[in-house]
Structures are given as structure tokens and as C-alpha cells.
Amino acid sequence: MMVSFAQSLATRFATLPEQLQVAARWIADHPQDVALLSMRDQARRAGVQPATMTRLAKALGYDGYDALRAQHAEVLRRDGQGLAATARRRRPLDANSHEAAAQALLTASADQILHLQSADNLAVLAKAAAQIAMARRIYCLGQRSSYPIAWHFHYALSLITDRVQLLDGSGAVGLDVLTHAVPGDVLFVCGVAPYTRAVVEATLQAQADGLRIVAVTDSPMSPLATQQGCVLIAPTESASFLHAMTPAFAIADCLAALVARAEDPAMLVRLEGLDRQLAARNTYLPKTQKGST
Amino acid sequence: MMVSFAQSLATRFATLPEQLQVAARWIADHPQDVALLSMRDQARRAGVQPATMTRLAKALGYDGYDALRAQHAEVLRRDGQGLAATARRRRPLDANSHEAAAQALLTASADQILHLQSADNLAVLAKAAAQIAMARRIYCLGQRSSYPIAWHFHYALSLITDRVQLLDGSGAVGLDVLTHAVPGDVLFVCGVAPYTRAVVEATLQAQADGLRIVAVTDSPMSPLATQQGCVLIAPTESASFLHAMTPAFAIADCLAALVARAEDPAMLVRLEGLDRQLAARNTYLPKTQKGST
DNA sequence: TATGTAGTGAAACATTTGTTGCAAAATGTT
DNA sequence: AACATTTTGCAACAAATGTTTCACTACATA
Numbered sequence: 001m002m003v004s005f006a007q008s009l010a011t012r013f014a015t016l017p018e019q020l021q022v023a024a025r026w027i028a029d030h031p032q033d034v035a036l037l038s039m040r041d042q043a044r045r046a047g048v049q050p051a052t053m054t055r056l057a058k059a060l061g062y063d064g065y066d067a068l069r070a071q072h073a074e075v076l077r078r079d080g081q082g083l084a085a086t087a088r089r090r091r092p093l094d095a096n097s098h099e100a101a102a103q104a105l106l107t108a109s110a111d112q113i114l115h116l117q118s119a120d121n122l123a124v125l126a127k128a129a130a131q132i133a134m135a136r137r138i139y140c141l142g143q144r145s146s147y148p149i150a151w152h153f154h155y156a157l158s159l160i161t162d163r164v165q166l167l168d169g170s171g172a173v174g175l176d177v178l179t180h181a182v183p184g185d186v187l188f189v190c191g192v193a194p195y196t197r198a199v200v201e202a203t204l205q206a207q208a209d210g211l212r213i214v215a216v217t218d219s220p221m222s223p224l225a226t227q228q229g230c231v232l233i234a235p236t237e238s239a240s241f242l243h244a245m246t247p248a249f250a251i252a253d254c255l256a257a258l259v260a261r262a263e264d265p266a267m268l269v270r271l272e273g274l275d276r277q278l279a280a281r282n283t284y285l286p287k288t289q290k291g292s293t
Numbered sequence: 294m295m296v297s298f299a300q301s302l303a304t305r306f307a308t309l310p311e312q313l314q315v316a317a318r319w320i321a322d323h324p325q326d327v328a329l330l331s332m333r334d335q336a337r338r339a340g341v342q343p344a345t346m347t348r349l350a351k352a353l354g355y356d357g358y359d360a361l362r363a364q365h366a367e368v369l370r371r372d373g374q375g376l377a378a379t380a381r382r383r384r385p386l387d388a389n390s391h392e393a394a395a396q397a398l399l400t401a402s403a404d405q406i407l408h409l410q411s412a413d414n415l416a417v418l419a420k421a422a423a424q425i426a427m428a429r430r431i432y433c434l435g436q437r438s439s440y441p442i443a444w445h446f447h448y449a450l451s452l453i454t455d456r457v458q459l460l461d462g463s464g465a466v467g468l469d470v471l472t473h474a475v476p477g478d479v480l481f482v483c484g485v486a487p488y489t490r491a492v493v494e495a496t497l498q499a500q501a502d503g504l505r506i507v508a509v510t511d512s513p514m515s516p517l518a519t520q521q522g523c524v525l526i527a528p529t530e531s532a533s534f535l536h537a538m539t540p541a542f543a544i545a546d547c548l549a550a551l552v553a554r555a556e557d558p559a560m561l562v563r564l565e566g567l568d569r570q571l572a573a574r575n576t577y578l579p580k581t582q583k584g585s586t
Numbered sequence: 587t588a589t590g591t592a593g594t595g596a597a598a599c600a601t602t603t604g605t606t607g608c609a610a611a612a613t614g615t616t
Numbered sequence: 617a618a619c620a621t622t623t624t625g626c627a628a629c630a631a632a633t634g635t636t637t638c639a640c641t642a643c644a645t646a
Contacts, residue, residue, distance in 0.1 A: 049624075105546075
């Protein structure tokens with residue numbers, strides 16, 4: 001399996017001889033240029049002999065410099081056509097227009113979601129998904145702006161399992177359901193500043209009772225960011241004074257999909273069955289139908 | 294001032310000889326490769342002679358192929374630094390791991406949100422925001438997977454105005470509230486396939502009653518995509534078999550922020566007042582407090 | 587038909603490319 | 617101090633690069 005350049009570089013860097021370090025440092029500082037300039041050019045700019053670049057490549061386990069270059073080119077290529085391509089095609093807009101504001105907000109959202117992909121976050125997501133997949137029972141909690149996240153997560157999971165339960169205030173039942181929880185059950189909780197006291201207290205209590213916590217919150221310093229549990233940080237900064245909840249929602253969306261992945265394949269059939277069931281009950285409309293006059 | 298390659302190509306294309314057109318078309322289709330592959334490689338892939346590439350470059354006013362390549366490299370370099378920079382720093386992961394799946398899902402979400410920024414969509418967002426800002430009353434509707442979107446939009450708006458109302462089934466009131474609506478009121482509705490019949494019918498009825506419709510849906514062919522109203526298309530494709538609702542949520546998030554922008558500045562004060570009010574009631578916890586032992 | 591022009595393909599061109607062999611220098615070890 | 621290793625710089629290498637030249641074709645105009 002192939003390891004990324006940055007990674008293999010970081011591990012080996014300290015053990016490399018002086019000249020190779022010079023070369024490596026330059027490459028690390030100019031990753032875009034690796035695929036765009038000739039090796040000799042890069043050697044010149046790094047202040048190193050051409051041979052050094054080849055030697056570095058081999059020292060890092062590549063066949064030659066071209067192999068290293070190919071990897072960098074691949075990344076450059078993919079990024080170029082995918083994500084940034086849309087952004088590049090933008091038209092300049094009047095800075096004060098709603099259009100410009102909308103563009104800025106959406107770009108910020110996309111950017112925030114991109115930044116969720118840190119190695120840490122991914123690892124926590126994976127761990128949380130595994131815990132949820134194994135759990136006897138999953139409780140979902142979130143109030144105010146976090147309510148849609150909890151609801152969505154609950155709904156998505158309810159399509160693939162009956163082990164999930166939403167802790168909302170409907171009928172004033174709310175948090176009391178947690179009294180039936182047993183150690184090993186999972187509490188999926190979402191909360192951002194200003195934190196709702198009831199949610200925080202319920203979470204702490206649940207943790208004390210031995211439940212596993214999967215928390216989506218806005219800061220590592222959040223009261224929901226318990227040290228033992230799975231903590232997923234979703235930024236809420238926004239150009240507006242309203243909290244941006246899209247990143248948190250994206251995490252819930254993603255986590256639900258991961259859990260679905262982990263569940264047994266029979267659930268796919270079950271899900272299709274649900275669609276058919278709903279269609280039969282006339283709850284849904286066929287997709288082809290058009291709603292205009 | 295430098296003219297973009299695509300532009301100078303488009304103007305001259307028709308007047309170019311046959312082989313040069315073949316080469317030009319390939320370049321237009323593979324702009325990322327221009328700087329990444331050797332000219333001879335590109336000629337091979339385009340199915341033309343190497344000489345043709347040089348001739349094309351000169352025909353377009355460049356000194357040689359390297360000049361053309363340099364321009365493409367510049368674009369590639371610049372794009373790499375911006376939005377996609379985070380994505381580039383990724384580590385390659387085991388393809389079957391939860392981490393890899395999470396990464397793919399999040400990237401897809403970010404990508405989908407970026408693609409919401411078409412000129413059309415932005416214009417519709419602006420129009421919808423304007424209508425909502427002016428409306429006497431705003432009703433929010435959405436069921437099943439669309440419920441969190443409607444709820445979130447309702448909640449966000451409720452922070453800045455009291456003219457908004459959620460149409461949910463709690464207490465079996467639901468859609469009956471719409472009977473009090475008058476022409477000019479706005480119905481914010483969210484729905485994706487398979488469409489809930491009740492939602493579609495309520496929307497059509499509301500439109501017939503003279504309400505303005507702001508619809509978030511998954512396709513221009515959706516029954517909610519009425520011709521008169523503001524239709525916002527949010528893709529739901531996902532690697533999972535669960536619908537991706539993040540784009541729709543992002544739209545709601547963005548639209549709420551736009552409306553907030555349009556409202557009068559006094560609301561800012563009102564919002565701060567709300568925070569203080571909630572803090573006083575001990576509903577919320579102060580942010581600094583840490584919830585660990 | 588003859589003639590000029592533009593387009594094309596193939597080969598040859600001088601450079602530049604990435605790599606490697608080898609000797610000098612630097613480094614650490616006995 | 618003597619040794620073995622590693623690291624470095626230089627030069628040479630074959631391979632590939634971008635370009636140019638030239639002969640040939642196709643097609644228009646006279």
C-alpha cells in the first residue's frame with residue numbers, strides 16, 4: 001500500500017543526511033512545484049545537486065524521481081478538476097449583493113467541511129461508527145440549533161435499525177428515557193455554545209452511568225468534549241451572526257452513512273422494503289410525476 | 294492584460310486547420326494535463342504529431358509549447374494553494390477503512406456545496422431571501438429526511454423574527470395552520486425523493502392560494518419544483534444508500550443568513566438580548582466551563 | 587492545366603532530462 | 617591512528633524532450 005509523501009517524509013526526515021534534508025525541506029515547502037518543474041530545476045532552486053534529488057526519491061522508497069513526481073502530479077490533477085474548478089469559474093459579484101453573500105457563505109461551508117477531514121477527526125468518526133454499530137441502544141440528544149442534527153441522525157439510523165431513540169421533549173418525556181440505559185449504550189449528543197444546561201448535565205450523567213458518548217460540538221473546550229468519549233469538532237463560525245450548523249450536520253450525515261456501512265447487508269433489503277411500504281401507503285409520490293400545471 | 298487560454302482558443306478555433314483543431318480540442322478537454330504531461334505524451338494521446346502541438350502553440354500566439362504550458366501550470370499552481378489545500382494534505386487510506394469512507398463522504402459533501410454556487414442558484418437564493426424578508430408570514434414545511442431542514446430554517450428565522458411558523462405534526466395540527474395564510478405569505482418547503490404526498494399537495498394548494506413558494510428539492514423534475522416559485526436544487530447523491538441531506542441543509546443555513554442580513558439592524562440587539570435572557574434562565578452554560586472531571 | 591499556398595507527416599536536430607558510476611570528502615568506529 | 621561507511625560532488629550516460637526542416641499532399645486560383 002502506498003504511503004503519502006508527506007508522511008514518509010516526516011518519519012524519515014530526521015535520519016536523512018544533510019543534503020537530502022535540504023532537498024526534502026524544499027520539496028515539502030513547494031509541493032506544487034514538484035510536478036510542474038523539472039527535477040534539475042528543482043535541484044537548482046533547492047541549492048542541491050541534481051543527483052541529490054534522485055537519491056532522496058530512492059531513500060524514500062520510490063523507484064526514481066519520476067515516481068515521486070507522478071504522485072504529486074496525481075494530487076494536483078485531481079484537486080484541479082474537482083473542488084477548485086467550480087470556485088474558479090465564479091463571476092465577480094457586487095460585494096454587497098445577496099448573491100455575493102450567498103457565495104461567501106456557501107464557500108465557507110464547503111471549506112469548513114473540507115477541514116473536517118483531519119486525520120484525528122477521521123479516526124474519531126471511525127471509532128464512533130464502530131461503537132454505534134456495536135451498541136445495544138443508541139440515544140440521540142440535541143436541543144435548539146442542535147436539534148436538527150440529533151433528529152437527522154436519529155432518523156437516518158432509524159431507517160437501518162430499531163436500536164435508536166431520540167431524546168426530545170415531545171410530551172415532556174425527554175431525558176427520562178435515559179434511565180433505562182445500561183452501560184455500553186451510546187449517547188449521540190450535539191451541542192454548541194451557548195450550551196444548554198440540561199443537555200450537558202444529561203451527558204455527564206450518562207457518562208457517569210457508563211454510557212459511551214459520541215459528541216458533536218464546536219470546540220475542544222466545550223463541556224461536551226469529554227475526555228473518554230468520541231469528540232467531533234464542528235466549527236460554527238459564520239459571516240452571519242447565526243451559527244453555521246452545516247458542518248455539524250455534515251458530520252451527522254457522514255456518521256450515519258458510516259454506521260450504515262458497518263451494519264449487515266440485510267439492511268439494504270430492509271431499506272428497500274421501507275420504500276415500497278411507504279409507496280403502498282400512498283405516503284409518497286412517484287418521482288416521475290410533475291407538479292406544475 | 295493576459296487573455297485566458299480558453300478564451301483565445303474559442304475565438305480562433307473555427308479558423309484553425311483540421312489537425313490543430315484536434316490538438317486544441319484535446320487540450321481544452323484536458324487542461325490539467327497540459328502542464329503535467331510532456332508535449333509528446335499529449336500529442337500521442339490527442340492522436341496528432343508532436344509537431345502539431347508546437348504549431349498550435351505558435352498559431353495561438355505563444356513563443357512555443359513551453360509558454361502555453363507555463364500558463365496552464367500557473368493556473369494549476371494557484372488552484373492548488375487555495376481551497377483544495379486541505380484536501381491535498383490527505384493521507385492515502387486503506388480503501389475499505391471507515392476513515393477512507395468518511396473522507397470520501399465529507400469530500401463529496403463539500404463538493405456538492407461548492408456546486409450549489411451556480412449563477413442560477415445564487416440568483417434564486419437572493420430572490421428567495423428578498424421575498425422572505427418582505428413576507429408577512431413564513432411557513433416552514435418538511436417531513437422525514439427533510440424535517441431537520443425545515444426545522445432548522447424555522448429555528449434560525451425565529452431568532453430574528455416572529456413571523457415564522459413551523460408546520461409539523463406535533464399535536465396533529467400540522468398543515469391546518471396554512472388555512473390562515475394569505476396571498477403574499479411565503480411557504481418554505483423542503484422535500485426530496487421519494488416525495489411525501491401530503492407535502493406536495495399542501496405545497497400545490499398553497500401555491501394555488503397565492504402563497505409564494507420557496508422550495509428546496511433534489512431535482513428540477515421534482516413535484517415541488519413549481520415554475521413560479523423559487524426552486525433551489527440540492528443534490529442528494531451519496532456513496533451511501535442514505536440520502537445526503539447536507540447540501541439541502543447548507544441551503545437552508547445560507548438562506549437564513551441571507552434573510553438575517555436583510556432584516557433591520559435592530560435585530561442584532563434583539564438576538565443578543567435572547568442570549569442574555571437564556572443565560573439568566575440558566576438554560577445555558579457559560580462557555581468557559583469544562584465538563585470533565 | 588498549371589501554379590501558388592497552406593497543411594501535414596516523418597525524420598533529424600540540438601537540448602535537456604533523470605540517472606548512475608566513481609573518486610574525493612566527511613563521518614563514525616575500533 | 618587506521619579503518620570501514622556513509623555522504624557528497626562531478627562527469628558522463630542514454631533516453632526523451634521541444635523544435636525545425638523538408639518533402640509531399642490537397643486544394644484553391646489563374
